[in-house]
Amino acid sequence: MIKEDIPHVLEIERLSYSNPWQSSTFEGEVDNFPISNPYVIVFKPEKRVIGYIIYWRVREEVQISNIAIHPDYRRLGIAEAVMKKILKHLQAEDMKFVILEVRPSNLSAQELYRKLGFIPLGLQKKYYKNPEEDALLMGKTL
Numbered sequence: 001m002i003k004e005d006i007p008h009v010l011e012i013e014r015l016s017y018s019n020p021w022q023s024s025t026f027e028g029e030v031d032n033f034p035i036s037n038p039y040v041i042v043f044k045p046e047k048r049v050i051g052y053i054i055y056w057r058v059r060e061e062v063q064i065s066n067i068a069i070h071p072d073y074r075r076l077g078i079a080e081a082v083m084k085k086i087l088k089h090l091q092a093e094d095m096k097f098v099i100l101e102v103r104p105s106n107l108s109a110q111e112l113y114r115k116l117g118f119i120p121l122g123l124q125k126k127y128y129k130n131p132e133e134d135a136l137l138m139g140k141t142l
């Protein structure tokens with residue numbers, strides 16, 4: 001992700017979440033490379049940004065902080081393929097754990113993570129706003 005991608009990323013973010021991140025948050029992620037690793041997913045024929053994934057590396061641990069696919073491109077296996085590729089890359093780099101938070105009501109994302117081998121680790125109380133909800137913490141050993 002580069003700064004020029006952010007308007008396209010914001011459009012997907014707003015279509016994906018009830019409490020979307022602001023532009024400044026994405027700008028911060030881009031500025032925070034290489035601790036933050038923000039990537040866009042581009043549909044090559046149209047050179048269109050159709051999704052993104054952001055993860056942080058802290059020592060041997062990886063935290064996936066955001067992943068979204070444009071609604072027009074969902075259920076095509078894109079998130080699964082991208083995450084598999086990233087998990088393989090992180091494993092090769094000797095990273096040990098990956099964790100992420102997800103709304104308990106977000107069953108489609110949980111299904112994706114379960115399919116990739118993530119297991120539920122616990123709840124973080126009142127983590128999300130608009131609407132308020134706990135976060136389900138999920139993790140995977142690489």
Ligand SMILES: CC(C)(COP(=O)(O)OP(=O)(O)OC[C@H]1O[C@@H](n2cnc3c(N)ncnc32)[C@H](O)[C@@H]1OP(=O)(O)O)[C@@H](O)C(=O)NCCC(=O)NCCS
Nearest residue numbers: 016067068069074075076077078079080102108109111112
């Ligand atoms: C979650 C999200 C990233 C999945 O992206 P995607 O590219 O559509 O997912 P994939 O097509 O790779 O799906 C892979 C698997 O995830 C699960 N899955 C994905 N969407 C699902 C849905 N709507 N219902 C049930 N399971 C779903 C399925 O197991 C699917 O495998 P299958 O198609 O063989 O059944 C996408 O729905 C999205 O952008 N949601 C809004 C943002 C969001 O919630 N992000 C996660 C925040 S924690």
